[in-house]
Amino acid sequence: MNPTVEFFPDEVILQILVRLPVKPLFRARTVCKRWLSLSKDKYFIQFYNELAVKNSTVLLDVSDSSELKSTLICVDNLAGVSEFSLDFIDDRVKIRASCNGLLCCSGVPDRGLYYVCNPMTRQFKVLPRNRERPITRFYPNSEATLVGLACDLTLHKFNVVVAFYHRAFGHRPDGTFVCYVFDSGMNKWRKFVSIQDDHFTHMNRHQVVFVNGSLHWLTGSCLFVLVLDVECDVWRKISLPDEVSYGVGNRVYLLELEGCLSVVQISEAWMKIWAMKEYDSEVWSVVDRVSLRCIRGMVPGIFPISQTSEHVFLATHKQVLVYNRKSRVWKEMYSLKTNSSSFPLWFSAHAFRSTIFPCD
Numbered sequence: 001m002n003p004t005v006e007f008f009p010d011e012v013i014l015q016i017l018v019r020l021p022v023k024p025l026f027r028a029r030t031v032c033k034r035w036l037s038l039s040k041d042k043y044f045i046q047f048y049n050e051l052a053v054k055n056s057t058v059l060l061d062v063s064d065s066s067e068l069k070s071t072l073i074c075v076d077n078l079a080g081v082s083e084f085s086l087d088f089i090d091d092r093v094k095i096r097a098s099c100n101g102l103l104c105c106s107g108v109p110d111r112g113l114y115y116v117c118n119p120m121t122r123q124f125k126v127l128p129r130n131r132e133r134p135i136t137r138f139y140p141n142s143e144a145t146l147v148g149l150a151c152d153l154t155l156h157k158f159n160v161v162v163a164f165y166h167r168a169f170g171h172r173p174d175g176t177f178v179c180y181v182f183d184s185g186m187n188k189w190r191k192f193v194s195i196q197d198d199h200f201t202h203m204n205r206h207q208v209v210f211v212n213g214s215l216h217w218l219t220g221s222c223l224f225v226l227v228l229d230v231e232c233d234v235w236r237k238i239s240l241p242d243e244v245s246y247g248v249g250n251r252v253y254l255l256e257l258e259g260c261l262s263v264v265q266i267s268e269a270w271m272k273i274w275a276m277k278e279y280d281s282e283v284w285s286v287v288d289r290v291s292l293r294c295i296r297g298m299v300p301g302i303f304p305i306s307q308t309s310e311h312v313f314l315a316t317h318k319q320v321l322v323y324n325r326k327s328r329v330w331k332e333m334y335s336l337k338t339n340s341s342s343f344p345l346w347f348s349a350h351a352f353r354s355t356i357f358p359c360d
Contacts, residue, residue, distance in 0.1 A: 006301065012036075014038055026248070027140060029314050034270045045356055057076040058075040059216055060352045062336065070095070072084050080333075093106060096147040097208055099154055103117050105117065124360070144162045153357060157358065159181055159183055162182075172318040179233070202347070204220050205208060207255065210256075212279050215230060218263075220256040225238040225239075239282070240252070250265060253266070253304050255305075255306065261276040264309065266304070270290065273287050275287045303349070305346070305349045310359075317345065317346070318344070
């Protein structure tokens, strides 16, 4: 190794390595044993992930229904567009949730089987089955109403939540809400039952937000946020901002903003963003109001996917746009080929961060 490189103290090398994207970081590990040792240290991993979560990106599943493996596109405002797959999982899977660099996937051929993986490090964990009986027509809860992933970088653990309405064969759901919570520390599921009368659209189920130790879903009526404390197994509700109106010409979405719960309302000409900066007192604050006049033709089919203090990522049927809050400039980051997928991009878009959080 070059003696001039060895001259740098570990603190300087660490500050360089911690700012590399995941793939260049893994290549840098092969330079020498010293760099490999530094990059595998627990302090380095914690430091790396703390910086990585500040850069929110968009992850798109652009796989065709006939493909056996998932084709994923990562849209990053800094690094551009990159492609990778989940071929390291020996199964055909569907992404159900994303949190702090981890993905929760469900098996497509084998219903009821769940995986947690880090697509950047290509690590994955097969979760034990959470039900005593196999899924059949007599036990028809084959598709969970809610699936959530909570990845806590501070506690070095993750939880997977699978919740559904109990429905006996030949009957409608009876209001009994069955919830399974997987704890990575205990490596097992726990179950509890409650009563819920809420309904959820595809986007409501899809956009689950993990902040303050809880998972959050926006109900289909857009009247409030349904919250699950993953440590205490307690459901509760949070009211939306008083100014939020849902109806003809108005759509509401739930996102995360710099560690805060955020609500985005899109109307014909405006996008208004709130954030709950005082979580304990449930106080909402308006953080931005964005004119949509310059993309007026796209507004009916545009969906916010992720955001930071500087950018907002939005997906349409075949495009990913980014809005720069400082310059107030719109930019197209990605455009889908006409014959690539039969589903709109927003249907399979997830907020994503490139971390090296281990999931095994």
